[in-house]
Amino acid sequence: xxxxxxILFWVLGMLLTTVNxxxxxxxxxxxxxxxLTNNLQEKIYMHTDKDSYLAGEMIWFKxxxxxxxxxxxxxxxxxxxxxxxxxxxxxxLQAKIVMEGGNGNGYFYLPLSLRSGNFxxxxxxxxxxxxxxxxxxxxxxxxxxxxxxxxxxxxxxxITTPAIQFFPEGGNLVSGLISKIAFKxxxxxxxxLQFKGAxxxxxxxTLVRFSPQQFGLGSFYFKPQDHMNYSICxxxxxxxxxxxxxxxxxxxxxxxxxxxxxxxxxKISIQDNQHQDQYGILFVHxxxxxxxxxxxxxxxxxxxxxxxxxxxxxxITHFTLFNTDLEPICERLYFKKPNSLLAVTISAKQxxxxxxxxxALFINQTQQxxxxxxxxxxxxxxxxxxxxxxxxxxxxxxxxxxxxxIDYPEWYLKxxxxxxxxxxxxxxxxxxxxxxxxxxxxxxxxLYQPEIVGQIISGQISGPTQRSSLASSSVYLSIPGKNYSFxxxxxxxxxxxxxxxxxxxxxxxxxVQTDPRVDSLGKITLRSPYVSQxxxxxxxxxxxxxxxxKLIDRSVAMQVHNAFNANQLKRETTVSIDTTVFYYKADxxxxxxxxxxxxxxxEVLREYVFEVSIIKRNKNYxxxxxxIGSQKFLESSPLILVDGLPxxxxxxxxxxKDPKTIKKLAIVASRYANGNxxxxxxxDLQTYAGDLNGxxxxxxxxxxxxxxxxxxxxxxxxxxxGDVSVLTxxxxxxxxxxxxxxxxxxxxxxxxxxxxxxxxxxxxxxxxQSLSPNGGTGTGYANFKVLKKN
Numbered sequence: 001x002x003x004x005x006x007i008l009f010w011v012l013g014m015l016l017t018t019v020n021x022x023x024x025x026x027x028x029x030x031x032x033x034x035x036l037t038n039n040l041q042e043k044i045y046m047h048t049d050k051d052s053y054l055a056g057e058m059i060w061f062k063x064x065x066x067x068x069x070x071x072x073x074x075x076x077x078x079x080x081x082x083x084x085x086x087x088x089x090x091x092x093l094q095a096k097i098v099m100e101g102g103n104g105n106g107y108f109y110l111p112l113s114l115r116s117g118n119f120x121x122x123x124x125x126x127x128x129x130x131x132x133x134x135x136x137x138x139x140x141x142x143x144x145x146x147x148x149x150x151x152x153x154x155x156x157x158x159i160t161t162p163a164i165q166f167f168p169e170g171g172n173l174v175s176g177l178i179s180k181i182a183f184k185x186x187x188x189x190x191x192x193l194q195f196k197g198a199x200x201x202x203x204x205x206t207l208v209r210f211s212p213q214q215f216g217l218g219s220f221y222f223k224p225q226d227h228m229n230y231s232i233c234x235x236x237x238x239x240x241x242x243x244x245x246x247x248x249x250x251x252x253x254x255x256x257x258x259x260x261x262x263x264x265x266x267k268i269s270i271q272d273n274q275h276q277d278q279y280g281i282l283f284v285h286x287x288x289x290x291x292x293x294x295x296x297x298x299x300x301x302x303x304x305x306x307x308x309x310x311x312x313x314x315x316i317t318h319f320t321l322f323n324t325d326l327e328p329i330c331e332r333l334y335f336k337k338p339n340s341l342l343a344v345t346i347s348a349k350q351x352x353x354x355x356x357x358x359x360a361l362f363i364n365q366t367q368q369x370x371x372x373x374x375x376x377x378x379x380x381x382x383x384x385x386x387x388x389x390x391x392x393x394x395x396x397x398x399x400x401x402x403x404x405x406i407d408y409p410e411w412y413l414k415x416x417x418x419x420x421x422x423x424x425x426x427x428x429x430x431x432x433x434x435x436x437x438x439x440x441x442x443x444x445x446x447l448y449q450p451e452i453v454g455q456i457i458s459g460q461i462s463g464p465t466q467r468s469s470l471a472s473s474s475v476y477l478s479i480p481g482k483n484y485s486f487x488x489x490x491x492x493x494x495x496x497x498x499x500x501x502x503x504x505x506x507x508x509x510x511x512v513q514t515d516p517r518v519d520s521l522g523k524i525t526l527r528s529p530y531v532s533q534x535x536x537x538x539x540x541x542x543x544x545x546x547x548x549x550k551l552i553d554r555s556v557a558m559q560v561h562n563a564f565n566a567n568q569l570k571r572e573t574t575v576s577i578d579t580t581v582f583y584y585k586a587d588x589x590x591x592x593x594x595x596x597x598x599x600x601x602x603e604v605l606r607e608y609v610f611e612v613s614i615i616k617r618n619k620n621y622x623x624x625x626x627x628i629g630s631q632k633f634l635e636s637s638p639l640i641l642v643d644g645l646p647x648x649x650x651x652x653x654x655x656x657k658d659p660k661t662i663k664k665l666a667i668v669a670s671r672y673a674n675g676n677x678x679x680x681x682x683x684d685l686q687t688y689a690g691d692l693n694g695x696x697x698x699x700x701x702x703x704x705x706x707x708x709x710x711x712x713x714x715x716x717x718x719x720x721x722g723d724v725s726v727l728t729x730x731x732x733x734x735x736x737x738x739x740x741x742x743x744x745x746x747x748x749x750x751x752x753x754x755x756x757x758x759x760x761x762x763x764x765x766x767x768x769q770s771l772s773p774n775g776g777t778g779t780g781y782a783n784f785k786v787l788k789k790n
Contacts, residue, residue: 026293027281027293027326028281028283028293028322028326028438028439029283029290029293031438031439032283032285032290032438033288033290035433035437035438036069036288039433039446040067040074040076040127041067041068041069041128041131041135042065042066042067042068042074042076042077042125042127042128043065043066043068043128043135043137043396043400044063044064044065044066044080044123044124044125044128044136044137045063045064045066045137045392045395045396045400045769045771046061046062046063046064046082046121046123046137046139047061047062047064047377047379047392047741047767047769048060048061048121048139048141048379049061049379049381049736049739050379050381050736051140051141051142051390052141052142052143052144052384052546053110053141053142053143053144054110054143054144054145054146054554054555054558055110055111055112055113055114055116055143055144055145055146055147055148056110056111056112056147056555056558056559056562057110057558057735057736058107058108058109058110058569058713059084059107059108059109059110059121059141060105060106060107060379060715060736060739060741061082061105061106061107061108061121061741062103062104062105062377062741062742062769063080063082063097063099063103063104063105063106063123064102064103064375064392064769064771065077065080065099065102065103065104065125066102066396066771066775068135068400069287069288070287070288070775071396071397071771071775071777072773072774072775073101073102073375073771073773073775074102075099075100075101075102076125076127076450076452077099077125077126077127077128077450077451077452078098078099078100078451078452078453078454079096079097079098079099079125079126079451079454079455079709080096080097080099080104080123080124080125081094081095081096081097081123081124081125081126081529081530081531082094082095082096082097082106082108082121082122082123083121083122083123083530084108084119084120084121084141085119085120085121085122085534086117086119087117087118087119087539087542089534091530092114092119093108093110094530094707095108095710096455096529096707096708096709096710097123097709097710098503098709098710099125103375103741103742105377105712105741105742106710106712107710107712107713110143112145112147112148114143114145115145115148116143116144116145116148116542116544117142117143117542118140118141118142118143118539118540118541118542119140119141119142119143119539120138120139120140120141120537120539121137121138121139121141122136122137122138122139122535122537123136123137124136124137124531125450125451126448126449126450126451126456126529127448127449127450127451129447129448129531130446130447130448132535133531133533133534133535134403134430134535134536134537135400136531136535137395137400138535138537139390140390140539140540142542144544144546144551144555146551146552146555147555161188161242162185162186162187162188162193162195162234162236162239162242163185163186164183164184164185164186164193164195164197164232164234164244165183165184165185165427166181166182166183166246166247167181167182167183167184167426167427167429168180168181168247168255169181169182169255169256169257169258169332169426170254170255170256170257170321170330170331170332171329171330171331172247172248172250172253172255172329172330173222173224173246173247173248173249173250174224174249174250174251174252174253174254174255174271174273175224175225175226175227175249175250175251175252175273176223176225176273177223177253177255177271177272177273178221178222178223178255178271179221179222179223179224179255179257180219180220180221180257180426181219181220181221181222181246182217182218182219182423182426182427183197183210183212183217183218183219183427184216184217184427185212185216185234186216187236187239188541189540189541189543190405190538190539190540190541191216191407191540192212192215192216192217192407193212193216193236194211194212194216194236194237195211195212195234195235195236195237196209196210196211196234196235196237197209197210197211197232197233197234197235198210198232198233199222199230199231199232199246200230200231200232200233201228201229201230202228202229202230207222207230208220208221208222213419213420213423214411214420215407215408216407217420217423217424217427218423219423219426222246224246224249225249226249226250226251228249230245230246231243231244231245232244232245232246252273252274253272253273253274253329254270254271254272254274254321254323254329254330255270255271255272255330256268256269256270256271256319256321256330256331256332257269257271257332258319258332258334260418261306263309264308264309264310265306265307265308265309266306266307266308266309266334267304267305267306268282268304268305268306268307268319269304270282270296270300270301270304270305270321270330271301272301278324279295279296279297279298279300279301279323279324280295280296280321280322280323280324280325280326280329281293281294281295281296281321281322281326282294282296282300282305282319282320282321282322283319283320283321283322284307284317284318284319284320285317285318286312286313286314286315286316286317286318286336287313287315287316289313291307291311291312291313291317292307292311296321309336312334312336313336314336314337314338314339314340314397315335315336315338315397315401316333316334316335316397316401316402316425317333317334317335317336318331318332318333318431319331319332319333319334320332320435326439327435328435331429331431332425332426332429333425333426333429334422334425335398335412335421335422335424335425337413337421338393338397338413338777339368340367340368340774340776341367341393341413341776341777341778342365342366342367342372342374342770342772342776342777342778343365343366343367343369343778344363344364344365344376344768344770344778344779344780345363345364345365345780346361346362346363346766346768346780346781346782347361347362347364347782348360348361348362348782348784350784351783351784351785352784352785352786352787353757353784353785353786353787354757354786354787354788354789355757355758355759355760355761355786355787355788355789356720356732356756356757356758356759356789357756357757357786357789358720358721358754358755358756359737359754359755359756359757359784360752360753360754361378361380361752361753361754361766361782362750362751362752363376363378363743363745363750363751363752363753363768363780364745364749364750365745365749365750365770365778365780366749367772367774367776370749371745371747371748371749371750372745372747372749372772372776373744373745373746373747373749373772373773374744374745374749374770374771374772374773374776374778375742375743375744375770375771375772376743376744376745376751376768376769376770376771377740377741377742377743377768377769378738378739378740378743378753378766378767378768379736379738379739379766379767380736380737380738380739380755380764380765380766380767381735381736381737381764381765382554382735382736382737382760382762382763382764382765383762383763383764383765383783384546384550384554390409390410391410391769391779392769392770392771392777392778392779393410393413393777393778393779394409394410394412394413395409396777397413397777398412398413398424402424402425402428402429402430403428403429403430403536404428404536404537405537405538406424406428410779412424449498453500453501453502454500454501454502454503454504455501455503455504455529455708455709456498456499456500456501456529457477457498457499457501457510457526457529457706458496458497458498458499458526458527459475459496459497459512459524459525459526459527460494460495460496460497460524460525460527461475461491461495461497461514461519461522461523461524462495462522462523462525463521463522463523472490473490473491473514473515473518473519474488474489474490474491474514474515474675474676474677475488475489475491475497475512475513475514475524476488476512476513476514476515476646477489477499477501477510477511477512478510478511478512478513478643478644478645478646479501479504479508479509479510479511479644480509480511480643480644480645480690480691480692481508481643481644481690481691482686482689482690483577483578483579483690484581484641484643484644484686484690485501485502485504485582485644486581486582486641486644486646487499487500487501487582488674488675488676488677489675490675490676491514495522502578503577503578503708503709504708504709505575505577505708505709505710505711506707506708506709506711507705507706507707507708508705508706508708509703509704509705509706510703510704510705510706511645511697511701511702511703512524512526512701512702513646513697513698513700513701513702514700515648516648516698516700517648517649521700522700524700524701524702525702526702526704526706554735556733557733557734557735557760558733558735560731560733561731561732561733561734561735564730564731565716565730568716569713569716570713571713571714571716572711572712572713572714573711573712573713573714575711581666581684582674583668583672583674583682583684586666586667586668586682586684587611587628587667587668587669587670588611588666588667588669589664589665589666589667590608590609590664590665590666591663591664592604592659592662592663592664592665593663595607595608596608597659597660598659599659600655600659601654601655601656601657601658601659601662602614602621602655603659604659604665605623609665609667610626611625611626611667611669612624612625612626612638612667612683613625613626613633614651620650620651620652621650621651621652621654621655622637622650622651623637623638623640623650623651623654623683624636624637624638624680624681625638625667625668625669625670625680625681625682625683626669627669627670627671627681628669628670629670634671634680634681635680636680637649637650637651637680638668638679638680638681638682638683639672639679639680639681639682639683640653640654640683640685641682641683641684641685642654642657642685642686642687642692642695643685643686643687643690643691643692643693643695645692645695645697647695648698653695653696654683654685656696657685657695658694661687661688661693661694662685662686662687663686663687663688664685664686665683665684665685665686666682666684666686667681667682667683667684668681668682668684669681715738715739715740717734717737717738717739717755717756718730718732718756719756720756731759732758732759732760733758733759733760734758734760735758735760737755737756737757737758737764738753738755740753745770757786758786760786761786761787761788762785762786763783763784763785764783764784764785764786765781765782765783766780766781766782766783766784767779767780767781768780768781
């Protein structure tokens with residue numbers, strides 16, 4: 001009878017610990033879902049036309065913005081920031097890229113002043129600045145400058161020693177409990193280290209021997225004791241041995257481990273040496289999906305918990321064990337290979353082409369064997385020996401969700417066994433939030449807002465200005481021009497202000513000022529939209545491994561290409577500019593050339609601008625506009641603008657203007673509200689060139705050249721169809737034959753891409769990066785040769 005009771009008790013325990021559709025505890029799940037609902041997160045993937053460049057070449061890139069947990073396209077941020085950083089995290093190049101429908105594309109011209117070396121491309125949105133900089137997209141590039149000597153070798157005194165890090169499964173080592181300890185080892189240049197290691201106790205006994213598997217990663221099992229001192233001896237395959245230590249061993253605590261019990265089941269084991277009566281909660285989530293949430297019992301500790309892999313989402317699943325105070329004490333990541341990736345095939349009718357021959361590539365894309373419509377970018381470039389593959393699948397599924405630099409991430413999705421991928425989870429694990437922000441701290445306002453219309457320009461007013469005097473006042477932003485922009489925004493109690501602007505492109509002069517009648521002493525500063533914090537992404541030491549003759553040939557080809565096609569390479573795409581003024585429509589407009597040209601502005605207004613009255617008292621002018629609604633003149637002076645620059649007086653500055661410099665005068669003949677500002681009409685004057693034409697600017701105003709959105713350039717690829725008598729006389733030494741960021745497959749999953757080869761012979765690589773509407777990702781590769789035409 002006792003045996004039967006035990007069996008029933010054991011079966012009941014297994015039924016309770018095997019996950020089904022029912023989630024047992026919702027305490028954490030509720031707060032987790034609430035956090036995700038209120039903290040939408042983006043992530044970006046960048047496809048560049050190649051991975052190594054010469055100074056003098058162009059980097060072409062495409063940006064894909066997706067929702068962080070589902071990889072589905074998201075159309076939140078309309079601007080992305082792209083930076084090229086050197087090995088010291090100094091920004092070499094920066095650009096602001098327009099995003100439409102989650103897509104954006106741009107370029108960087110690599111100046112000849114750059115030295116050879118490894119660089120990082122990183123990109124992010126204003127909204128992403130609310131979260132850890134490790135969420136930003138990072139990509140390593142190698143740049144060679146054949147016109148400058150390579151940088152000197154790093155002196156040996158600054159070269160770091162080999163290093164090894166240990167990562168106990170679940171988080172901590174606990175005395176008397178067996179733990180799986182993963183490790184990652186790198187050499188002095190940051191590359192994976194091959195070695196033999198051993199754990200030695202205080203009695204000089206060797207307890208465990210270990211060595212890495214792939215890419216310097218490995219693991220071993222160990223049962224530590226808190227009263228024992230341990231040292232670890234590392235003997236590199238090349239180099240001197242060195243010693244290190246294990247992480248701290250805790251006297252009491254909990255250890256959580258995960259093993260694949262069967263092909264379709266994971267076994268979660270929990271060890272505890274505290275002998276407590278109550279246990280916490282095991283919470284499991286895959287992205288936004290809560291897989292499992294259950295209070296742990298003594299039976300769970302004794303027998304473990306089984307979870308079907310079928311319940312896990314694709315990609316990374318987080319297992320977190322909380323104590324009874326809802327504090328996370330153990331955490332573990334598990335990776336499930338996505339089963340709905342896109343299959344991308346690229347084919348051509350032949351494998352070899354002549355120079356200047358038309359090449360047609362046939363793209364076919366499927367998902368789980370069925371054709372699918374996708375958005376894809378394609379690059380065709382001459383292959384070299386220093387490839388740093390970075391595909392959209394490994395980026396969105398792995399590197400964007402793990403901490404630190406990962407060597408050959410695409411390998412884990414293509415060839416790696418589950419054990420190798422598990423080591424990656426143990427050594428690079430992290431999460432996109434901190435549990436204290438979900439369970440302990442109330443959710444506060446995020447500092448950075450999404451740029452859903454155009455650029456956000458922010459700054460602060462500081463100095464002797466009294467905060468109380470600014471609390472109800474405004475700051476004004478003017479971007480003069482033929483199609484000027486004018487914005488007003490309130491000043492916060494802390495002196496901060498934010499302008500929500502529309503799109504403006506290229507470098508523009510901007511003027512920021514307060515009304516000197518309210519504040520004439522405050523100092524205005526603008527904040528850089530670029531982030532000054534940096535991730536723990538580390539570049540390897542630069543080594544010029546490029547074959548010298550090939551590098552020279554490529555450099556000569558680049559210089560010839562730039563010389564013969566300078567005008568084509570600088571050709572910019574057409575930009576759609578919103579010419580609507582902020583007040584949308586004037587009640588009356590005057591083209592001054594249609595009227596008698598009087599020598600003074602006072603005469604112009606008095607003679608034929610009947611919507612404006614002029615009063616002169618004690619040599620001062622006061623203007624009023626006629627309200628067409630009430631059929632009365634308004635009480636105070638209107639807002640007076642010249643090319644978008646406000647004149648902060650009642651009319652004196654306007655009377656000093658030479659009317660011959662004014663092309664147009666527009667009038668809003670009624671009260672107008674713009675945010676918190678209310679104007680008694682608007683008098684809008686535009687000069688012929690939109691350049692203010694001598695209009696005086698307050699000495700307290702902030703004037704600067706401000707970089708707007710990048711005006712994109714069109715990739716130049718000559719077409720040799722038809723009469724080519726002129727084109728054939730020009731050299732064509734393109735190493736990048738084709739770049740097209742915005743392409744689609746139809747519902748049949750097919751697309752055809754055509755272009756011409758150049759005079760540059762060699763092996764060429766075709767790379768396609770693709771994203772489907774449901775978050776499916778895929779990469780396709782193909783190769784062909786270009787041979788000299790007989």
